[in-house]
Amino acid sequence: MEILVCVKRVPDTSENAVQLNAAANDIERDDLVYSINEPDNYAVEEALQIAANTGGSVTVATVGDEDDEEILRRELAMGAKQAVLISDEAFKGSDGKGIATILKAYAQKNHYDLILTGVQADDGAAQVGGMLAALLDYPFASLVNSIEVLDGNKLKVSREIEGGNREINEIELPCVLSIQTGINEPRYVGMRGIRQVASAEIPTLGASDLGVNAGSVGQAGAKVKRLDYFVPAAGKGAEMLNGSREGNIDKVIELVKARGGLN
Amino acid sequence: MARIFAYITHKNGVADDSALELAAAARKIDPATPCTAIVTGGTSELDGVCEALRSSYAEIWKISGAKLAYPNAELVRKALIQMIPAGAVVLIPHDHFGVDLGPGLSVKLNAAFVSDVLGVDGREASFLNAIRQEFGGQVSAHVRCDVSSGAVITIRPGAFKPLESAAANGTVMDKPAELDTVRSGRRYLETIVAESGDVDITKQQVLVSIGRGIQDKENVALAEDLAEALGAAVSCSRPVVDAKWLPKSRQVGSSGQTVKPKVYLACGISGSFQHLAGVKGNPFIVAVNKNPKAPIFQVADVGIVDDILEFMPALTDRLREVSGGKANAAGAAR
Ligand SMILES: Cc1cc2nc3c(=O)[nH]c(=O)nc-3n(C[C@H](O)[C@H](O)[C@H](O)COP(=O)(O)OP(=O)(O)OC[C@H]3O[C@@H](n4cnc5c(N)ncnc54)[C@H](O)[C@@H]3O)c2cc1C
Ligand SMILES: Nc1ncnc2c1ncn2[C@@H]1O[C@H](COP(=O)(O)O)[C@@H](O)[C@H]1O
Numbered sequence A: 001m002e003i004l005v006c007v008k009r010v011p012d013t014s015e016n017a018v019q020l021n022a023a024a025n026d027i028e029r030d031d032l033v034y035s036i037n038e039p040d041n042y043a044v045e046e047a048l049q050i051a052a053n054t055g056g057s058v059t060v061a062t063v064g065d066e067d068d069e070e071i072l073r074r075e076l077a078m079g080a081k082q083a084v085l086i087s088d089e090a091f092k093g094s095d096g097k098g099i100a101t102i103l104k105a106y107a108q109k110n111h112y113d114l115i116l117t118g119v120q121a122d123d124g125a126a127q128v129g130g131m132l133a134a135l136l137d138y139p140f141a142s143l144v145n146s147i148e149v150l151d152g153n154k155l156k157v158s159r160e161i162e163g164g165n166r167e168i169n170e171i172e173l174p175c176v177l178s179i180q181t182g183i184n185e186p187r188y189v190g191m192r193g194i195r196q197v198a199s200a201e202i203p204t205l206g207a208s209d210l211g212v213n214a215g216s217v218g219q220a221g222a223k224v225k226r227l228d229y230f231v232p233a234a235g236k237g238a239e240m241l242n243g244s245r246e247g248n249i250d251k252v253i254e255l256v257k258a259r260g261g262l263n
Numbered sequence B: 001m002a003r004i005f006a007y008i009t010h011k012n013g014v015a016d017d018s019a020l021e022l023a024a025a026a027r028k029i030d031p032a033t034p035c036t037a038i039v040t041g042g043t044s045e046l047d048g049v050c051e052a053l054r055s056s057y058a059e060i061w062k063i064s065g066a067k068l069a070y071p072n073a074e075l076v077r078k079a080l081i082q083m084i085p086a087g088a089v090v091l092i093p094h095d096h097f098g099v100d101l102g103p104g105l106s107v108k109l110n111a112a113f114v115s116d117v118l119g120v121d122g123r124e125a126s127f128l129n130a131i132r133q134e135f136g137g138q139v140s141a142h143v144r145c146d147v148s149s150g151a152v153i154t155i156r157p158g159a160f161k162p163l164e165s166a167a168a169n170g171t172v173m174d175k176p177a178e179l180d181t182v183r184s185g186r187r188y189l190e191t192i193v194a195e196s197g198d199v200d201i202t203k204q205q206v207l208v209s210i211g212r213g214i215q216d217k218e219n220v221a222l223a224e225d226l227a228e229a230l231g232a233a234v235s236c237s238r239p240v241v242d243a244k245w246l247p248k249s250r251q252v253g254s255s256g257q258t259v260k261p262k263v264y265l266a267c268g269i270s271g272s273f274q275h276l277a278g279v280k281g282n283p284f285i286v287a288v289n290k291n292p293k294a295p296i297f298q299v300a301d302v303g304i305v306d307d308i309l310e311f312m313p314a315l316t317d318r319l320r321e322v323s324g325g326k327a328n329a330a331g332a333a334r
Helices: A038-054 A066-078 A096-109 A128-136 A191-196 A245-258 B018-029 B046-053 B073-080 B096-109 B217-230 B238-242 B308-333
Strands: A003-006 A009-011 A034-036 A058-063 A082-086 A114-118 A140-150 A154-160 A166-172 A175-179 A224-230 B004-008 B035-041 B059-064 B089-093 B112-117 B119-124 B127-134 B139-146 B151-155 B171-174 B186-192 B206-210 B233-236 B263-267 B284-289 B302-305
Touching (some): A003 A038, A038 A114, A038 A140, A058 A066, A096 A128, A114 A128, A154 A175, A245 B308, B004 B018, B035 B046, B073 B096, B089 B096, B206 B217, B217 B308
Parallel strands (some): A003 A058, A003 A114, A114 A175, A140 A175, B004 B035, B004 B089, B206 B263
Antiparallel strands (some): A154 A166, A224 B139
């Protein structure tokens, strides 16, 4: 099976607190470490496992700029056969529909049996996968947390619904699936693996290569624009205990007791 | 202003809570335009759902058909695009069905798409300003959406308070959709209910809940020790389950369990919306996090900025000391 995985590079905010910049039009990015969006990495792992079982290969693609090459290289080290950087001045400022339009143009130049995205980007809206499917007129399933390849060009996929329940569906290929974290255990990528793909060729494709009408994407095509970031005024907020650790601990024990939590 | 529609999800003949929240969101978007509810489904259960909506919606569109009995987003979309007028605003709850339906519907309606909206911040001409969150709720953003060719907007559950004065006395209208030729490449097979696991966290009075801040599988023992000293059970956020450090049955949140403890000790949990969606019953929340700006501190009752890998064992020791001391004192008195 030929599989395309759409990946995005995002600031890793699990380790670093997000701060606003002085103009409040963006987050302070200078000190942030970037990595591949978490579910996208699970999607690549899933694609690699499917390709290993059914034959075929995995391509990873991102719409971005040179800085984003690092995640493509990382996914090559994981085992992807090909990586593509889709980049053009005209793509800057695209909304979700713009990104999906660009990815559609790329997907149509090649044939993929299966296209995977992450459920949602950390700075995204859980939209690109579903839009891409609709633009390609492929079937779509979101929040996928298991995939089984069936005979007859079909997959059996499980979707994560409320309460940890799973909705099982059969879906025809080609299709688009948005992948949820936890679907597998992504393999480890070490420095050595990354060094091995250091010289791998990563082609860059732009609007004219893909036949994308520049007016339909980028700032020009975007119906949705982020105006600013802000931190909402805190409500009541927690009573912060600022004593010594020992003092805080005694206070917590006292409060928990008062709430009937300790007998 | 163009028409506003609210897509109503329902189960076992009962409309979801989101039905009233969408009506409230519609009012915020445009107080002057009455919102129309859209209900799709099989034939048998729809009448009850529509009837119940009459108090909050002036108009209810009922779209029924065997193919719509189980909500398949592609089939629902193909029915909706037959009747939603150009330029309309369509509201959908941001749940697992909304994530399936919303993006594709916006493409087919050639409308703007904004997801997981928490608030509406006014309109200027054909622009609607909405409030969303990014980075797991660490920051909010104002988003400007050009609604001149319509919009599909998914609404965060719980974000809009249902309206008080609801007496719409609405009309239910049968809207036939041409479904004979409509098909989907996806077919629903079954729903598998989550396994209950070794410990039922939904029944616990006190939970020691750990998040990504626990950092390593080995450290989970620190939470187990603390739980034992407290007479509590260990629950967790999603990344802990994704990493296979604890079973899925211990996960609190929108895609895990809903818990209702008296006391909830959140350790190394940032406080995302999806996590907090599973914490109900207004427990006393104690949050321990090394980041003083973590959103969890906005909802907690008591907050401590500390390293959980040091705080948890210290709290465990102290609890053991206290209860050991109590046992000794009791022994001495006897
Ligand atoms: C469709 C969907 C469904 C989801 N369902 C759920 C769900 O059911 N439940 C759920 O929990 N999440 C769910 N999520 C994920 C959710 O969006 C968040 O990503 C998740 O809740 C974050 O978990 P966390 O707080 O443990 O991790 P993070 O957000 O990474 O936060 C870790 C926190 O630990 C702190 N920390 C780190 N080290 C230490 C230390 N040594 N001492 C003290 N503090 C430390 C950090 O400051 C940070 O605040 C869902 C997401 C999606 C897209
Ligand atoms: N710029 C991009 N390039 C490639 N894939 C993307 C891009 N943006 C989003 N995606 C994919 O779409 C998924 C959902 O993103 P979003 O809709 O922005 O939340 C991500 O997890 C990626 O798989």
